[in-house]
Structure formats: C-alpha cells, structure tokens
Amino acid sequence: LTTAALGIIAYLIGGSITLAQLRRTGRMILGSTLGEALGAVLVVFLAMLLVIPEGLGELPAAFLALAFGAIAAPTAPAATIAVLHQYHARGPLSSTLLGVVALDDALGIILFASVSVVTTAASLTRGIGGAAIEVLGSIALGLGMGFVLSRLAVRLHQGSLRLPLVVAAVLLSIGAAQALDLSALLAAMTLGFSSRLWLGAAGDRLFAPVEYFEELVFLIFFTLAGAFFDPSVLSGHIHLIAVYFFARILGKVAGAAAGARLSGAPPSVSRWLGLGLVPQAGVAVGLVLALGQHPSFRPIADILVNVILGSTLLYEISGPILVRFALGRAGELGIERRRSHPS
Amino acid sequence: MKVSEWLARHDGSIVTVHASRPLDEVVLQLLAEPCLRDVYVVDEEGRLVGHISHKRLAEHALAEHRPAHTRRQLMERVAGGVAGDFMNCSLASASPDEELEDVLHRQLEHEIEDMPVLDHSGVLVGAVNLTRVLRDLVRAELRADASEPD
Numbered sequence: 001l002t003t004a005a006l007g008i009i010a011y012l013i014g015g016s017i018t019l020a021q022l023r024r025t026g027r028m029i030l031g032s033t034l035g036e037a038l039g040a041v042l043v044v045f046l047a048m049l050l051v052i053p054e055g056l057g058e059l060p061a062a063f064l065a066l067a068f069g070a071i072a073a074p075t076a077p078a079a080t081i082a083v084l085h086q087y088h089a090r091g092p093l094s095s096t097l098l099g100v101v102a103l104d105d106a107l108g109i110i111l112f113a114s115v116s117v118v119t120t121a122a123s124l125t126r127g128i129g130g131a132a133i134e135v136l137g138s139i140a141l142g143l144g145m146g147f148v149l150s151r152l153a154v155r156l157h158q159g160s161l162r163l164p165l166v167v168a169a170v171l172l173s174i175g176a177a178q179a180l181d182l183s184a185l186l187a188a189m190t191l192g193f194s195s196r197l198w199l200g201a202a203g204d205r206l207f208a209p210v211e212y213f214e215e216l217v218f219l220i221f222f223t224l225a226g227a228f229f230d231p232s233v234l235s236g237h238i239h240l241i242a243v244y245f246f247a248r249i250l251g252k253v254a255g256a257a258a259g260a261r262l263s264g265a266p267p268s269v270s271r272w273l274g275l276g277l278v279p280q281a282g283v284a285v286g287l288v289l290a291l292g293q294h295p296s297f298r299p300i301a302d303i304l305v306n307v308i309l310g311s312t313l314l315y316e317i318s319g320p321i322l323v324r325f326a327l328g329r330a331g332e333l334g335i336e337r338r339r340s341h342p343s
Numbered sequence: 344m345k346v347s348e349w350l351a352r353h354d355g356s357i358v359t360v361h362a363s364r365p366l367d368e369v370v371l372q373l374l375a376e377p378c379l380r381d382v383y384v385v386d387e388e389g390r391l392v393g394h395i396s397h398k399r400l401a402e403h404a405l406a407e408h409r410p411a412h413t414r415r416q417l418m419e420r421v422a423g424g425v426a427g428d429f430m431n432c433s434l435a436s437a438s439p440d441e442e443l444e445d446v447l448h449r450q451l452e453h454e455i456e457d458m459p460v461l462d463h464s465g466v467l468v469g470a471v472n473l474t475r476v477l478r479d480l481v482r483a484e485l486r487a488d489a490s491e492p493d
Contacts, residue, residue, distance in 0.1 A: 016414035
C-alpha cells in the first residue's frame, strides 16, 4: 500500500514539470534548488553519522545516516504557499521560494531513489555497475510505460476512464520495477514526466483526475505512520530527532545560500531562502515508510518512522513561522510594503 | 438548418491566438472581448491547433490569489508559458455543411459551450454557441405557442 501510494505521489511530482518549464524557470531557481537539497542531504548525513551508534540495525551507521540524509531534501510546499498568500508576499525571495518548493520534491525523490540504490543490500552485492543498471533501468521502464500510457490516452475519449488508466499504469510500473529489482519510485516519477512529454500540452488530462488523490494519499501515509507511533521509541531517540531537526535547517540555510549566491541571486534571496524551506510533511513520511519496508531497514523501521514523525511535528509548527520571518526580513510582506510605500 | 446558415445569422466572432503568444497576453486579449469565453489557438494559416478554456485562463490569471495549488498549478505559476503550453489539442469540431441539430447533440454529449467550426482545410471559421442556439430555440417555441389559437 505504501509503495503504491508513494508511486502515485511520484507520478504526480514527475508530471508537474515539463522540459519547457525547466528551461524557463531560470538559473537562480535551479541553482538554489540544487544547493538547498544537496545541502540538507549532506549536513543531515554528517550530523546523523556523529550520533547514530554502530549496531543500530543490521546496516552500518553510515548507511542509516545516508538514509536520513536522503529524506531531508523534500519540503512541504502547501505551508510555504499558504504563508505567501496570507501575507500577500511579493518580491524576488517570494518568487524564488515558489520555484524552489515546486522543484525540490522531484529532486528529493531522485536523491532518495539514488541513495536507496546505494544503501539496499541488493545493490551492495551487485556493486556500482548494478546500481547504475538499477537507476538507468528504472528510468527506461518509466519512459517506456509513459509512451504506452500516452498512446492509450490519445485513443481514449471517455474522460471517466482516464483515472483507472493512470492508476493501472502506475501500479503496473511499480510492479514491473519490483519484479525486475528496479526502483519503483524512480520508475513512477519517470512515468509521470514522460507521459506529459510524449503527450505535449494535452498531457494535463492524465494528471487532473489523479491530483484529487494527493490529500488522500497523505492521509494514508499519516495513518500508517501513526500505527508506528510509539511514545517510548520517540522519547528514547529524542536526540536523533533534535539532531535531524537542526541539521536539516542548517543544511537548507547553508545550501540555499551557496546555491543562490553561485547562481547570481540578490542578497535578500541568498540570505533568507533557506529559512523559507523548513516545512516538511507528507512526502518525507511516505519516504520513511517506504524505507522501513525494505528488509535491511525493517528491524529499525519504528525508530526511523518515529524520528521522522517527531521532526515533522516540529517542522510543521516552526516552518510557517520561519517562512514568515524570512519574508519579513527580506521586506516582502504585503503589510510592510504598504507601510513603506503608502499610496 | 445548416451550421453555415446559423453562422451567417449570428455574430460568430471568436478570439484566436498563435501558439507562441505568452499566456498573460492571451488573458488580456480575452478580457478585451467581454462577450467571449474561450480562446482558440491557430497556426500561421489559421488552422485550428488547440483550445484554451476560460476556466484554464482564469486559473492561471488568479493563481496568485489562491491559497493552495496542485503541484502542476504551482509549476505553471512559477514558469508561466505560452498559449501552446496550455492548450487542449484534442477537441471536437463541426463542419459548415453539418446540420445544426447534429452539432448540438455532439455539443451536449461532450459538454462543449462553443463548438468550433472548421472549413474543409481545417481553417477556423466561427463557433456555434450553445446558449445562443438555446435562446433561438426557446424564442421560436414561445412564438409558435403564442401564434397557436386557444
């Protein structure tokens, strides 16, 4: 259920971006996204490496730290958009923030899938060549399935049949990926991206019916994660939650600053962008649930899920406050604009 | 009645744009024609290549005023685009030689308010508006009822 639900989210994330949009988005947003996502992965990995003891689960501590790092990249766009809307924020930071939150879930899934390939036992036995085959094979599977889906969509005239067609394509891609020892997430995301690529402007029709599912899928994630919730595990690993929480914020702030500066962003963007990217919720919970299903991580699934659940709670409380703080410091809150430029 | 006759009797004006036109300009062009709702995308020869509904345009124009977006809407808000990126390429059309009744049936079947009318070479020559057809029919029926002796 988790893999199927995450597959639908990955399909929607893949289909939300087109090549033309990527070209138009500009260097500043692309550079900032790359910086903040990689920054979060790197800092969380290093910080967790310092605090995760050897012997926690069957895998080396470095692999567990890398797994936490891979979950650190995605943000929750809904909280950021809601704050921007509530305060009528406008300006370079606001528009860069929107661009970055639109892209970083896709980058987060790519990073997570790549790290999963490295940290799973199957790939360890197959080496670097096997890992490359797993990544490239997943992309090839998604491209092929996307082509088939787009051809079928062209021939399908009844709107009511689009939803079952898309769900069937996602489930088939996930099933084929699992049967072939490929990444189901990467295959589903490539399916979304390629079906929109093959269909051009008409590709929208393959996403509108599924978009209503997104909230339901997040509901499933939180319900499943709730089943793992254990106050004793949470309190026993409070140090991991604290380290993950602060390391991710530090990684986002430092990575976004570096990425934005290198891509020529103004100081108001490079200084405050990272604080606007703190919210994290549904996608991270889905990713940790998927990770917990893997045989190598299953013995410590409750620790992984409780750490991410605890940090999600903190991010969802502090995230919107930090977004507002960053916008205020950059002078982009609507109220402040009206004060400084009275009509 | 043939579609061509209906078009000759009514103002079948439509808003057309080229696929390369930025969407913000398309919105302004449509707003300049308060009676029209949808935009048709045509190629250099005037052949119909796509359609953008007023709902889709409103979604784009009002994105800033909405508190939540789907991922697709968010990316569209960030990256903007041209008419060709937003148009629906697969759409039903009518021919000037068709009977209006047949076109109406198709309009209701596909839930289309304005049915584009294409000549034999695919050039857009007008649109059959469902509300106008309905108004004509209702008026004709009322006149017929009034002329009948009690």
